[in-house]
Amino acid sequence: MSAQSEKFKLSEWIFTTDHKRIGVLYLIGSIAAFGIAGIMALLIRIEQSSLGPTLADSAMDAGNQYNVWLYFHGAAMILGFLIPGLTGFAANYFLPLMIGAKDVAFPRINAFSVWLFYTGIIVALLTFIVPDAPDIMWTGYPPYSLVTSGNTAFYVFTVHLLGFSSILGAVNFLVTVIYMRAPGMGWNQLNMFVWSTVTAFVIQLVFVPVLAAAVTMLLFDKYMGTHFFDPSAGGDVLLYQNLFWFYSHPAVYVILLPALGILYEIVATFSKNRIFNYKAGVYGGMWGTVLISGEVWVHHLYVSGMPNWIRIGQMVSTLLISIPVGLMAISLFGTLYRGSITFSIPMKYAVACLFLFLVGGLTGIPLAITALDLHLSETSFVHAHFHYIMGIFATFSVFAGVYYWFPKMTGKMTDEKLGTIGFWLNFVGVNITFIPLFIIGIDGMPRRYWDYEMYPQFENWHFVAMLGAIMIGTGMALTIFNWIKSAINGEASSANPWRSASLEWTHTVNPPGPGNFLEDVKVSEEWTPYDYAKR
Amino acid sequence: MKVLLAALTGSGLILSSVIARAEEAAYADPVESWEQLWSTVLFDLWIMGIIFGALAVHWLIKYKAKSPDDVGDSPSLSRAQMWSWALIPAFIFMADDFYLAAKGWTVWNTYRNVPEGAMEVKVTGNMWYWEFEYEDGTTSSYDVDGKEGDGLVVPVGTPVVLRMTSNDVIHSFGLTKYRVKEDLMPGRITYIWFNPKEEAESWVTCVEFCGVLHSRMYAPVKAIPQPKFDEWLQKRAEEENA
Numbered sequence: 066m067s068a069q070s071e072k073f074k075l076s077e078w079i080f081t082t083d084h085k086r087i088g089v090l091y092l093i094g095s096i097a098a099f100g101i102a103g104i105m106a107l108l109i110r111i112e113q114s115s116l117g118p119t120l121a122d123s124a125m126d127a128g129n130q131y132n133v134w135l136y137f138h139g140a141a142m143i144l145g146f147l148i149p150g151l152t153g154f155a156a157n158y159f160l161p162l163m164i165g166a167k168d169v170a171f172p173r174i175n176a177f178s179v180w181l182f183y184t185g186i187i188v189a190l191l192t193f194i195v196p197d198a199p200d201i202m203w204t205g206y207p208p209y210s211l212v213t214s215g216n217t218a219f220y221v222f223t224v225h226l227l228g229f230s231s232i233l234g235a236v237n238f239l240v241t242v243i244y245m246r247a248p249g250m251g252w253n254q255l256n257m258f259v260w261s262t263v264t265a266f267v268i269q270l271v272f273v274p275v276l277a278a279a280v281t282m283l284l285f286d287k288y289m290g291t292h293f294f295d296p297s298a299g300g301d302v303l304l305y306q307n308l309f310w311f312y313s314h315p316a317v318y319v320i321l322l323p324a325l326g327i328l329y330e331i332v333a334t335f336s337k338n339r340i341f342n343y344k345a346g347v348y349g350g351m352w353g354t355v356l357i358s359g360e361v362w363v364h365h366l367y368v369s370g371m372p373n374w375i376r377i378g379q380m381v382s383t384l385l386i387s388i389p390v391g392l393m394a395i396s397l398f399g400t401l402y403r404g405s406i407t408f409s410i411p412m413k414y415a416v417a418c419l420f421l422f423l424v425g426g427l428t429g430i431p432l433a434i435t436a437l438d439l440h441l442s443e444t445s446f447v448h449a450h451f452h453y454i455m456g457i458f459a460t461f462s463v464f465a466g467v468y469y470w471f472p473k474m475t476g477k478m479t480d481e482k483l484g485t486i487g488f489w490l491n492f493v494g495v496n497i498t499f500i501p502l503f504i505i506g507i508d509g510m511p512r513r514y515w516d517y518e519m520y521p522q523f524e525n526w527h528f529v530a531m532l533g534a535i536m537i538g539t540g541m542a543l544t545i546f547n548w549i550k551s552a553i554n555g556e557a558s559s560a561n562p563w564r565s566a567s568l569e570w571t572h573t574v575n576p577p578g579p580g581n582f583l584e585d586v587k588v589s590e591e592w593t594p595y596d597y598a599k600r
Numbered sequence: 601m602k603v604l605l606a607a608l609t610g611s612g613l614i615l616s617s618v619i620a621r622a623e624e625a626a627y628a629d630p631v632e633s634w635e636q637l638w639s640t641v642l643f644d645l646w647i648m649g650i651i652f653g654a655l656a657v658h659w660l661i662k663y664k665a666k667s668p669d670d671v672g673d674s675p676s677l678s679r680a681q682m683w684s685w686a687l688i689p690a691f692i693f694m695a696d697d698f699y700l701a702a703k704g705w706t707v708w709n710t711y712r713n714v715p716e717g718a719m720e721v722k723v724t725g726n727m728w729y730w731e732f733e734y735e736d737g738t739t740s741s742y743d744v745d746g747k748e749g750d751g752l753v754v755p756v757g758t759p760v761v762l763r764m765t766s767n768d769v770i771h772s773f774g775l776t777k778y779r780v781k782e783d784l785m786p787g788r789i790t791y792i793w794f795n796p797k798e799e800a801e802s803w804v805t806c807v808e809f810c811g812v813l814h815s816r817m818y819a820p821v822k823a824i825p826q827p828k829f830d831e832w833l834q835k836r837a838e839e840e841n842a
Contacts, residue, residue, distance in 0.1 A: 132811075206770060209809065212768065213811065297786070302785045302786060338674050341677075342677060342685045349690065368781045369783045370788055373708075373712055376708070384697035385694065387697055392689065394652065395685065403663060403674040404659070404672035404674065405663065405665040406660060406665055407664075407665045407668065430700070431638065431641045431642075436633070436705075436711055437638060439634075439779060439781050440780070442781055443774065443781065444774075509776030511815070512809075513815075515815050518816075520803070597672055
């Protein structure tokens with residue numbers, strides 16, 4: 066039954082249509098992207114740690130290589146790690162198990178999307194091989210992306226491949242949840258993670274095509290002589306930014322929602338508690354976020370010269386995001402209330418996430434206010450804010466998820482001691498790295514600078530941030546080492562080590578074989594995945 | 601939380617009306633308005649952060665499992681409780697949002713309404729240097745490599761409005777000291793204004809990514825007394841005509 070007991074054959078993995086194996090492929094690919102993008106982050110921190118060129122001989126060299134690192138770090142972390150880690154790995158492996166399905170609705174399309182994902186990653190990695198590496202940030206704003214000697218086409222193709230992969234995933238999972246739930250499973254009995262995936266994929270389905278259109282126009286402008294973004298021929302430079310952020314702000318919620326979904330699972334399991342106000346979390350929180358997500362993109366263009374009325378209008382809508390996000394925070398934090406809480410590694414990461422969520426979420430409020438943004442925009446305050454909420458929070462959530470479901474995927478436990486050391490290095494490291502960036506950001510340190518000779522007073526804080534980054538690097542390396550080591554010869558785990566009440570733990574073996582369930586799953590009207598309370 | 605926020609809203613409203621009255625005489629200063637708004641928002645954030653943070657810490661300690669077999673026993677919510685726990689917080693968040701938005705809008709108007717009699721300077725962004733052109737056609741710039749040139753020189757006591765555009769890619773005029781920032785784009789003209797109240801020297805930095813020397817695209821911004829400024833402008837004009 067167990068896939069693990071059979072002999073390893075590479076072709077079986079490449080051509081697999083099993084959602085669990087596809088999930089594992091997504092995990093391996095996204096962790097690889099994370100590793101390389103993480104090395105870029107370390108190089109970025111080292112370059113900034115001292116005034117003048119630190120890792121190069123001349124200003125030109127330093128600027129050139131630094132911009133490629135920034136581009137790769139941003140693009141790979143968002144498109145290659147966070148989105149595929151959450152909606153690729155976690156959703157693929159666990160969503161069908163949670164709803165009692167034997168696989169996804171379209172297994173072959175699922176396999177095709179993981180191939181597209183790997184192709185996208187490979188195209189992105191060519192950055193380090195082609196002579197004129199892309200240096201256009203993950204945003205690719207024209208006219209710079211059109212006039213640079215960097216190879217903008219690689220950026221465009223990476224977005225195309227990963228975007229297409231996302232759209233296929235979205236269709237697949239929405240159909241799966243709608244049609245393949247176990248008999249008896251109503252909409253209000255779904256796991257929070259399932260709901261978070263559904264809402265994230267609704268956003269992907271609606272908004273990814275807009276991004277694809279934007280980067281395609283970039284491609285046409287640069288290589289085929291069109292003038293969409295060229296004002297000298299009747300084009301408009303701001304058109305791209307509007308299209309780009311019309312997708313890319315909702316993309317933040319494509320990351321935030323499943324990350325919160327994983328946390329809901331972990332917090333409920335380790336508190337042995339029902340979700341506090343489930344319906345407010347799902348319909349008010351998650352669907353509310355989807356509803357508002359498309360009306361807030363102009364907060365990325367507060368200093369871009371948009372008309373006043375829309376800068377004020379979207380200040381209001383951006384602030385209103387606090388309503389759905391606040392409802393999710395209340396139901397997530399409230400799940401701790403009268404729980405019975407234990408602190409294994411997944412829960413440690415989850416608790417750290419609550420803190421990161423608070424810091425990252427609250428520091429977004431000043432950035433939502435147009436007038437305050439006139440000073441804060443494009444400073445390292447912004448940089449620290451989105452790293453807290455989108456970078457580190459979501460990364461910790463993926464890590465929490467891997468630790469939480471590790472026994473399910475491998476039948477083995479991870480090394481608790483190694484995991485704990487890794488956790489503390491990561492958690493302390495991120496705060497040492499990003500708190501200094503808040504501080505110097507308020508004082509005006511601009512983003513995307515490899516040098517800051519006009520502001521030499523920021524050098525010490527940059528040095529501290531580098532020390533933090535080295536801590537994170539060590540912690541991440543230990544964490545990934547722990548997974549590999551434990552997957553090979555970890556201690557055998559019991560069937561349901563966290564005593565979860567959710568289907569993926571109660572109804573399948575570790576790891577689940579083809580078809581997932583030993584017998585068909587049926588649930589009763591009273592069943593919920595969070596059924597812990599004594600009766 | 602509701603009481604706290606109500607108190608916060610009330611005190612904020614009183615405070616803002618006092619400030620508004622004090623400033624009726626002259627034009628509002630963007631830097632001061634910014635700082636006031638910033639401290640209001642920061643206060644708001646700390647309150648919310650402390651409420652959520654303290655509750656979480658309290659519960660994490662209080663509800664630590666006594667034995668590994670224990671389960672939680674949070675009560676199931678009645679229909680009324682469920683709606684209350686959704687609508688009341690939603691209403692509080694919304695009230696806070698509108699409160700912050702109203703304050704933010706006021707400061708925004710300060711930023712966008714250029715006072716009468718402002719001195720106009722035309723700013724052009726280039727890869728990778730700034731050009732400043734005064735009303736009489738005199739220009740000024742700054743060479744980062746040689747550390748030569750005066751950059752943007754303005755007289756103390758006169759509001760300055762910048763009309764900005766770019767010759768190549770997008771740049772952004774980031775003037776930390778005066779709390780202003782706006783992009784420069786080819787094909788469009790944008791504006792910002794600032795209020796040099798006292799003698800000061802600061803930097804304008806480019807804050808929209810513009811290529812390899814993006815972080816070397818900066819220039820000094822000097823606010824000097826009016827007589828000295830007139831002298832400087834005349835000298836610049838003569839240098840250019842020579």
